[in-house]
Amino acid sequence: MLIGELSRRTGVSQRLLRYYEEQGLLVSRRDSNGYRTFDDDAVTTVRQIRALLAAGLSTQVIGKMLPCATGELPELDMCPTVVAEIRRELAEMDDRIDTLRLRRGTLAGYLTVDA
């Protein structure tokens, strides 16, 4: 299908679909006129991309996960790469939460009355 149809079927703008392709999240062929042609399963892929972005993942991380993400939304088949990626992401979040807790404590301490 052409990009316009994929856009209609996913509710994602054509502009954004091109952007996803540019980021390596979406694959397409080109026919003789230079237009992108997408397979039917691109619809599923786009849904997966949207779900993962909504979870706060970067396109870079998503790009690594997608090749081993089979199946329909929102479940993903957990191949080892994906598991490792998620673990790493969680550890990073924990770090940030810790430092935020510290900052919060410090700031709250400046309020003599209450916080």
Add this chain to the structure above:
DNA sequence: TTTCTCACA
């Protein structure tokens, strides 16, 4: 209708 690029939040 699609393509791309530049610029911007």
Add this chain to the structure above:
DNA sequence: TGTGAGAA
């Protein structure tokens, strides 16, 4: 991360 506009 995501958009708008202009030109082909």
